[in-house]
Every structure is written in structure tokens, then in C-alpha cells.
Amino acid sequence: MYEGILQDLIDELGKLPGVGPKMAQRIAVHILQSDPETPKKLAELLLILQDRVNFCEMCGTVSEEAQCRICRDPRRDVSQICVVEESKDVIAIERSREFNGRYHVLGGSINPSQDIGPGQLRIKELITRLQDGAVQEVIIATDPDMEGEATSTYLARHLGPLGVTVSRIATGLQMGGDLEYADEVTIGRALSGRRIISQGGIS
Amino acid sequence: MPTYRDQAIVLHTNKLGEADRIITMLTRNHGKVRAVAKGIRKSTSRFGARLEPLNLVDVQLHQGRNLDTVTGVETVAAFSAQASQDYSIWTAGLAMAETTDRIISADHEPANAQFLLFYGGLKALVEEAHSPGLILDSFLIRSMSIAGWAASFDRCAKCDATGPHRWFSVTSGGALCSECKIPGSVTPAPETISLLGALLAGDWASADLSLDKYRKEASGIVAAHLQWHLEREVRSLKHVERRKDETVG
Ligand SMILES: [Zn+2]
Ligand SMILES: [Zn+2]
Numbered sequence: 001m002y003e004g005i006l007q008d009l010i011d012e013l014g015k016l017p018g019v020g021p022k023m024a025q026r027i028a029v030h031i032l033q034s035d036p037e038t039p040k041k042l043a044e045l046l047l048i049l050q051d052r053v054n055f056c057e058m059c060g061t062v063s064e065e066a067q068c069r070i071c072r073d074p075r076r077d078v079s080q081i082c083v084v085e086e087s088k089d090v091i092a093i094e095r096s097r098e099f100n101g102r103y104h105v106l107g108g109s110i111n112p113s114q115d116i117g118p119g120q121l122r123i124k125e126l127i128t129r130l131q132d133g134a135v136q137e138v139i140i141a142t143d144p145d146m147e148g149e150a151t152s153t154y155l156a157r158h159l160g161p162l163g164v165t166v167s168r169i170a171t172g173l174q175m176g177g178d179l180e181y182a183d184e185v186t187i188g189r190a191l192s193g194r195r196i197i198s199q200g201g202i203s
Numbered sequence: 204m205p206t207y208r209d210q211a212i213v214l215h216t217n218k219l220g221e222a223d224r225i226i227t228m229l230t231r232n233h234g235k236v237r238a239v240a241k242g243i244r245k246s247t248s249r250f251g252a253r254l255e256p257l258n259l260v261d262v263q264l265h266q267g268r269n270l271d272t273v274t275g276v277e278t279v280a281a282f283s284a285q286a287s288q289d290y291s292i293w294t295a296g297l298a299m300a301e302t303t304d305r306i307i308s309a310d311h312e313p314a315n316a317q318f319l320l321f322y323g324g325l326k327a328l329v330e331e332a333h334s335p336g337l338i339l340d341s342f343l344i345r346s347m348s349i350a351g352w353a354a355s356f357d358r359c360a361k362c363d364a365t366g367p368h369r370w371f372s373v374t375s376g377g378a379l380c381s382e383c384k385i386p387g388s389v390t391p392a393p394e395t396i397s398l399l400g401a402l403l404a405g406d407w408a409s410a411d412l413s414l415d416k417y418r419k420e421a422s423g424i425v426a427a428h429l430q431w432h433l434e435r436e437v438r439s440l441k442h443v444e445r446r447k448d449e450t451v452g
Binding site: 018020110112113114115117144145146149150153154157174177181182183184185186188189 | 215220221246247249250251252253255256257278281283284286287288289290293294297298300301438439441442443
């Protein structure tokens with residue numbers, strides 16, 4: 001156990017997600033021994049982060065402007081909205097370069113045992129975005145875990161009656177993996193979400 | 204260190220470190236067990252979705268000093284995937300899991316009756332044997348009865364006089380006669396009291412015929428009774444979606 005400022009810093013770092021006491025100690029000692037520019041730069045960024053970085057008023061993703069880069073881009077297809085749990089999911093889908101519509105960040109998934117119901121997510125905002133009729137399809141890309149699935153079920157039931165097409169991203173087998181190692185739920189989902197690659201019958 | 208095998212239903216999971224999870228489960232023969240599933244959050248994990256909450260699994264565990272470790276798992280019934288396709292069923296299932304977790308406070312103390320009740324409840328939910336709200340309330344009443352907190356719905360909870368009685372008090376343990384009633388006793392509809400009795404006894408023929416307004420009143424009494432004994436609310440209970448046919452229109 002250190003004392004004073006160093007221990008205070010270790011305690012603060014230890015409160016961060018994914019940082020255990022040992023890791024906190026390593027980071028703090030590293031900063032202490034590093035060249036003075038490193039902590040200065042870090043401190044400056046920490047100080048301005050919450051003032052300067054906000055959430056896009058349209059889609060809810062992290063943005064320094066009132067609207068994010070994607071929502072401002074006129075080349076993006078306004079007829080599709082991809083619904084994700086967190087901003088980091090927007091980044092992941094953007095990396096795939098497969099999607100040219102816009103996003104909607106829910107801010108998590110429905111999780112009753114953590115006391116998170118539909119009212120705590122940005123579902124009302126999503127429904128508002130569908131009012132003008134420009135959006136034809138909502139693609140639900142919540143996590144393929146139990147909470148993500150249930151959130152998707154909930155959304156499908158509430159968005160369907162509004163007249164938009166609601167789709168769920170395909171989930172299933174890991175690319176590059178062996179079928180025999182996949183669990184039953186994953187295989188079952190992969191089968192029910194299969195797509196036809198050659199249509200039979202009279203041609 | 205010994206290894207053991209058992210059937211288990213996953214109650215909930217918590218992230219641990221970078222890629223692991225702590226799985227809290229109720230086993231058939233070893234009571235509540237908390238075990239680490241290493242690497243489960245990596246997409247290449249061989250655990251896959253097997254250890255999601257509500258799943259019934261055949262699990263192999265390595266006994267540790269503090270937490271056990273999951274060394275192998277096979278799915279027996281993938282209740283999680285089935286339940287998450289219906290919001291009412293899913294929220295009811297999670298309320299069952301949280302209640303079970305709270306009622307069984309100690310680890311490794313056999314709780315076979317609760318295991319069987321939980322299994323039966325989940326099975327009834329996904330098979331849609333009855334309305335999800337009724338299955339949940341029946342499960343809650345019977346869980347409390349297993350825990351030794353059974354409420355009396357027919358006889359007076361204080362003097363044992365034969366009912367039906369008009370008054371009901373959660374703090375006194377159930378129905379009260381006109382002699383024993385205490386300030387703060389509520390006076391539920393007689394139909395509500397008889398529905399509660401039917402849910403405890405497993406008399407589905409009459410429970411299925413009950414009207415929405417009595418179901419709603421009954422579930423309020425069950426929730427109050429549960430909260431009184433657990434001394435803290437079951438958080439997922441208020442997120443349970445009661446189907447349209449169960450609420451007062
Ligand atoms: Zn945006
Ligand atoms: Zn009495």
C-alpha cells in the first residue's frame with residue numbers, strides 16, 4: 001500500500017471498468033515514472049472530455065457536434081436505420097463497410113435484473129424518428145445474447161405496427177470456426193436464419 | 204481438487220476481468236453454486252450461449268477454495284433462447300431466477316425442491332401451459348412455501364379458524380378472521396383469495412378461469428408478501444409484462 005497522492009490515484013484508477021487493483025498500481029507507477037508530457041496531455045484530455053464530447057441529438061452516438069458525422073452525411077441512405085446498443089457497436093459496423101444507412105444507439109439493452117426496462121432506453125426517440133415516413137427498414141443489431149434478443153423481440157413488436165419493415169441481423173456461426181464446436185443455441189439460430197443460395201423448382 | 208457433475212439452471216451471470224464470467228446457478232443436488240467460466244466472452248469460446256440465464260445444463264465443475272470453475276457444459280434445455288422470443292415469458296422467467304437467487308442465500312446447501320419448482324416453472328412458461336403471469340405467481344407462492352413462509356389463504360393465520368375470511372395481512376402471514384384482524388389489513392375480493400389458494404395448490408382448472416382484475420390483485424399481494432420476507436424488492440418483478448388478457452382493461 002502506497003501513501004498520499006500516489007495511492008489516491010491508484011484508488012481512482014481502480015474504480016474504472018476492467019481495471020483491477022494490480023493494473024491500477026501498474027498504471028499509476030508508470031505515469032509517475034514517465035516523461036512529464038504524458039500526464040500533462042492525459043490531464044488536459046480528461047478535463048475537456050465531458051465538455052466537448054457529447055451525444056448526437058439524432059442517433060445518440062458519441063459526437064463532438066450536435067449531430068454526428070454519419071447523421072450529417074447527405075450520402076447516407078435515410079431509408080434504413082440500424083439499431084445498436086452502444087456507440088462502440090456503430091464503430092464495429094462501420095468497420096465492416098457493409099452498411100450505408102444511419103444508426104440509432106439505444107444506450108444498452110433491456111435488463112430487468114439490473115432494473116433497466118424499455119423506458120430507460122432511447123426507444124421513444126427511435127419511434128419519433130420513424131414518424132416522417134422516410135425510414136423504410138429498421139435493422140436491429142443488438143448483441144446476440146439473451147438481453148439483446150429480448151430487446152429485439154420487444155422492438156419488433158412495437159415497431160411493426162408503425163408500418164416499417166423490421167429485420168434482425170443474422171446471428172449464428174463464427175466465421176473461421178468449426179461447426180462441431182458451436183453450441184446448440186448458436187446452431188439453432190444459424191439454421192432458423194438461413195438464406196437460400198439456389199432456388200429449386202421449375203426454372 | 205475434486206471435480207463434480209450436476210444439472211443446473213443458470214440464475215444470472217456477472218462479467219469478471221477481460222473475458223470471464225461468474226455463473227450463478229442452482230444445481231439439482233449441490234444447491235446454489237457460483238463458478239467461473241473462463242474465456243466465455245470470447246467469440247471463440249466453447250461455452251457459446253450454453254451458460255445464459257434460464258438454461259438447464261449438465262455441468263462439470265472443479266471445486267475451488269472460493270469459487271468453483273466450469274470445466275464442461277452441455278445444454279439440456281435452452282430455455283433462454285425460447286424465452287427471449289416472447290417478452291412476457293422472458294420477464295417472468297427472469298423474475299423467477301432473481302427470486303430463486305434471493306431465497307436461496309447460502310451456497311452449496313442442497314435445495315432440490317426449489318430446483319424442481321424452478322425447472323417446472325420454466326418448462327410451463329416456454330410451453331405456454333398457462334398465462335405467464337399466473338405461472339409466475341404460482342411459482343412465487345410455492346417458493347415462499349418451500350422457504351417456510353407459506354401464507355394462509357383459507358384458515359385464519361392467527362387463530363386457525365376455518366375461512367373464508369375477509370381480511371388479509373402480509374405481516375400476519377395471510378387471511379385473518381374478524382376477531383384477529385389488525386389495523387392495516389386489506390380486504391381483497393373473495394375471488395382473489397380463492398385464486399391465491401388455487402395457485403398454491405396447483406388447481407389450474409380454476410386458476411385459468413380467473414378474471415383479470417382478480418389476477419392483478421393476487422399478484423400485488425404475492426409481490427408484497429415476497430418483499431416482506433426478502434426485506435428488499437425483487438428488481439425484475441416490476442419489469443414483468445403482464446399480458447393484455449391479465450390486466451384490467
Ligand atoms: Zn448521429
Ligand atoms: Zn382469527
